[in-house]
Amino acid sequence: MSTSEFQVTGMTCGHCEMSVREEVGQVPGVEDIQVSAETGRLVVTGTDGVEASAVLAAVDEAGYTAVPVG
């Protein structure tokens, strides 16, 4: 298991969080998602094989932009 953090731009409300959660939840290996519209922080926990690029693509699919943090 590993955890990755991302900063997401453009989320404004709980509906936005839900959109990100739904898309990122479809990335293979993802087992937990913490996301906050207020801070823009997205924390993804999953198996070691979870690709950051897949998470970024999922956020993009939801309609927002993310960058890896740390």
Next chain:
Amino acid sequence: MSTSEFQVTGMTCGHCEMSVREEVGQVPGVEDIQVSAETGRLVVTGTDGVEASAVLAAVDEAGYTAVPVG
């Protein structure tokens, strides 16, 4: 047919507009809905029997607060 305007507080994005649209669309007699998160304006067109109180209740159900305008 008649048109009523409302000012809605709390919408921040297109998802919010969609929530309001979905709830207000269930009010009997409503035939057209214009809603903008940017301005907060909600314009409801429907048969003459559409009750403003029913529109206000629908907006509340969506999680926002509205007041009649004009």
